[in-house]
Amino acid sequence: MHGRTKVNVLPDSVRVLALILCIGGSTLAASSSRDLGDGSGFADYTVVDANLEAGAIPIVINEFLAPNSSDKYLDSQGEPDDWLELYNRGDAPFDVGGMYLTDDLLQPAKWHIPTSDATQTTIAPHGYLVIWADRDVADPGLHADFSLNAGGEDLALFDKDGVTLVDSITFDQQVANVSYGRFPDGNDSWWLMTFPTPGGPNVRIYEGITRKPKFNFDHGFHDREFFVAITCETEGAMIYYKTDGSVPYVADAARPSSMAALYNGPVRINKTACLRAVAVKPGWQPSPIETRTYIFVADVIKQSPTGASPGHGWPTGSVNGQTIDYGMDPDVVNDPRYKDLMGDALLSLPTISLATDVSNLFDSQRGIYVNAKRTGQDWERPVSVELIHPDETEGFQVDAGLRVRGGYSRSDSNPKHAFRLFFRSEYGTPKLKYPLFGKEGVDEFENIDLRTSQNYSWAYDGSERHTFLRDVFSRDTQRDMGQSYTRSRYYHLYLNGQYWGLFQTEERAEASYAESYFGGGKEDYDVVKTVGGNPSYTIEATDGALDACRLLWEAAVAGFNVEEPYYRIQGLNPDG
Structure with a gap:
């Protein structure tokens, strides 16, 4: 079987152990994984080789779901992974064993459909076969050695020679838990399916996909008033927008959000604004x-000089x-020593802009900023992330998940919390590229930290230890050594x-980091750290399990007075 080779850096008795002691801070970053040059979140869908001719292979890609975060569609391991469905348009059973599936047309033989069990791979006439796209090739069932990129990519089926294209589709950005499939089954027309039907007839819900709005001005820095024209390529579409960073439309309720404006002409921008449109x-x-x-910049310097709330919702x-603590300190920005330097200072570094509903941060019940000691995915909120360079170097805009990160810095008395960004398929792209x-x-990043000056x-707390500089210096010294x-x-x-304020991106030392720099797969690594915001320093495994850590710890406590246990934890024979 063609697939990824598992790499074990240490023996199974200890496994790969990445012991990460998270004592200080962390950092951020982000970008779109696909160039949506036409301004549309859903580019044209291209279907290839879908017509059934005499003697042709009757199998087509019929439906797929990326990303899947619903508990309604689980594999046999109970995991909500991406999946695709093959459909037999013919009048006889057809065994697809030996054929190939790929998400890269330049690698047609990426995953070889197993030939070991024809009962698993034979599709009945006008029947269906579901294959999980989760890279879990060792799990029982049919699991392809690739995952689907919800930001858009190719999906193709090749014949047993690994060269002949049987069927393919090129798709763009997808919607979480909404599948995309042919309707009727095997037809050349593709539709969104809000009721996915893996292994069953497709059901059409939406008439089409509304194109993503286009702005005639990209993000950036300005010093004079301008007007942003917003357009949409979908005929008859209405555009709603807001300029305060909050979402302009509540999809679940199918209505504009509070104070959203219906677009009827260019939007005036004469001060700092986060323009969002749907x-x-x-x-x-x-x-x-x-x-x-x-x-x-001139507007930013004057934000909340008395510390007053910035406005509605804050x-x-x-x-x-x-x-x-809001705004710029007038004692600094008006000081003769600094006032003429402030503008240049705000343009001396790149900018990261986060946009989300204020309630996601400051609501007493669900706001992550005012419940900073809460951890886990339940305390992750959707956010737009932009990287803006003052010199107009290309940055990005990407949607992600936002959490508070840190330990001691989560204290309520600390007005400045650090963040962590997660790039997931449910937000549009599984990785920041x-x-x-x-x-x-x-x-490429699955997550990134955005750390700031915190304890010490x-x-x-007025400390002279300057951890905002010292921590980076220490890490860079490790590099230099x-x-x-x-x-x-x-x-x-x-x-x-x-x-x-000032923040800094920092790679998060976890399984995807280890996969990127040390090789192997994420499943090869255990990552052990202290529980966030826990003064007792209880440890947890954020990736993998604690078993290998405990084995290593117990071996170290027992001591290495003789060479055999020392060699054993390295995966060597007793004589080394």
Whole structure:
């Protein structure tokens, strides 16, 4: 079988153990995984070789789901993985064993459909076969050695020679838990399916896909008023927008959000704004939200000089005991020593702009900023992430999941929390694809930290230890000594257009990091750290399990007075 070779760096008795002691901070970054040059979240879908001719192979790709985060569609291991469905348009059973599936037309033989059990791979006349696209090739059932990129890619079926194309589709950005399939089954017409039907007849719900809005101005820095024209290629679509960073449309309720405006002409922008727009059409799937941040440095310097709330939705006082500190300090920006330097300072570093509903941050019950000690995916909120370079170097906009990260810094008395970004298929793309650290590091990320000055910092407790500089210096020194390290870059951060201070991206030392830099697969690594916000330093495995860590710990406690146990933890024979 063609598939990925599992790499074991250490023996099975110990497995690969990446012991990460998360004592200090972390960092951020992001980018779109696919160039949506036409401004549409859903580009044209291309179907290839779908017509059944005499003597032709009757199998077609009939439906797929990416991303799958629903508990309604689980594989035999109970996991909500992406899947695809093959359909037999013929009048006789057909065994697809020996054929190939791929998500890259340049690698047609990427995954070889097993030939070991014809009962698993034979499709009845006008029947269906579901294959999980999750890379879990060792699991029982049919599991392809690739996952589907919800941001868009190719999906193809090749004949047993690994050369002859049987069927393929090129798709663009997908919607979480909404499949895309032929209707009727085996037909050349593709439709969104809000009721996915793996292994059964397809059911059409939407009439079509509303194209993503286009803005005639990209994100960036400005010093004079301008007007943004918003267009949509879907005829008859209406556009709703907001300029405060919150979402303009509630998809679940099929209605515009509070204070969203119906677009009827170019939008005036004369101060810092996070413009977000959505296109909708009755009976059609609403478009993804388009987001662009426009920053006026002269405006930023004057934000909330008295510490007052920035406006609608922002708290006017403490929430759940959380200290909240808005705006720029007039004692600094008006100081003769600094006032003429502020503009250049705000343009001296790249900017990261985060846009999300204010309630995702500051609501007393569900806001992650005012419940900072809460951890896990239940405390992850959707966010738009933009990287904006002052010199107009190409940045990105990508949707992601946002959490608070850190330990001691989660304290309510600390007005400045750090963040972690997660790139998941449910937000549109499973990975950020952007060279955050230039040639110094990899250019694909499943997550990234956005850390800031916290404990032992001047900003929080007047400390002279300067951890905001010292931590990066220490990690870079590890690099200079030829050791593994996590990379960082400094940024200005904005939340819905409000300046939030200096932050820095940092790679998160976990399984996908290990896969990127040390090889093997994520499943080869255990990552052990202290539980976030836990003063007792209880440890947990954020990837893998604690078993290997406990074995290593117990061996170390028992001691290495003789050479045999020392050799054994390295996977060597007793004599070395």
